[in-house]
Amino acid sequence: MPAIKTGKKGGIKQFLKGKKSYKTTYTITRDKDDSVTFDLWIVCKYRKGKRNQHGVKYFVYVAHNIRTNLDYIYQDYRKRFGIETSYRLKNICRIKTNNKNPALRLLFVGISFLLVNIWVNLLWLRISRKRKGSRLIYRTIFALKQMLAFLSQALQRKYQVVEGIYLPSG
Structure with missing residues (x-):
């Protein structure tokens, strides 16, 4: 699932750097004894002047126990977004x-x-x-x-x- 890119003290935004896609772990801590650690997948895509935009666009996903490559996660979620959009339109x-x-x-x-x-x-x-x-x-x-x-x-x-x-x- 996609991760929200906002947060206090950097949050996930601190991972939005570099020019290559990568995997890391991230820990969210609410209290001293209350924390969750999960895999964070950062996918970098180059805009290449599409829609007059240049540079790197970052896509961040939270994953658990998945063994696949980063590009597959990006492509798979793009397909899922299309499915969710058609269901939303169907509900209209x-x-x-x-x-x-x-x-x-x-x-x-x-x-x-x-x-x-x-x-x-x-x-x-x-x-x-x-x-x-x-x-x-x-x-x-x-x-x-x-x-x-x-x-x-x-x-x-x-x-x-x-x-x-x-x-x-x-």
């Missing part, structure tokens, strides 16, 4: 229900992932511009919540919206 367009039927709930999760993928495709194919290096994607012009609002309006026009239920008199 999740259909909320009190139904306990697992098949129906799974269908709703599938629909929300499908809506996210449609939005990503629309961004890539219609709301982006090719340029040297990579595409320029205009996320602010067409946000996911905006697409969901468009879909909601279209469904409300197509199907009559029930705004209230009135009991018969008598």
Whole structure:
């Protein structure tokens, strides 16, 4: 998991130096008898002028009983970040229900992932511009919540919206 780079008296920031990736141990001490020691992995990546930035960028990870190389940790966490982002987006367009039927709930999760993928495709194919290096994607012009609002309006026009239920008199 990534480590937080702030802290009192240097904290983890003291390890953000040098030009090579390395492993070390770090001890957090709260009281005299209350401390935790763990492995700290510092990964250095060169920006190489990407996004007009130069120099070294540091990524710090806390690991326990892992035998692998430093670059694998960096690549693996980048993939995990993508997975967590897609789940966060899925939760934005999740259909909320009190139904306990697992098949129906799974269908709703599938629909929300499908809506996210449609939005990503629309961004890539219609709301982006090719340029040297990579595409320029205009996320602010067409946000996911905006697409969901468009879909909601279209469904409300197509199907009559029930705004209230009135009991018969008598």
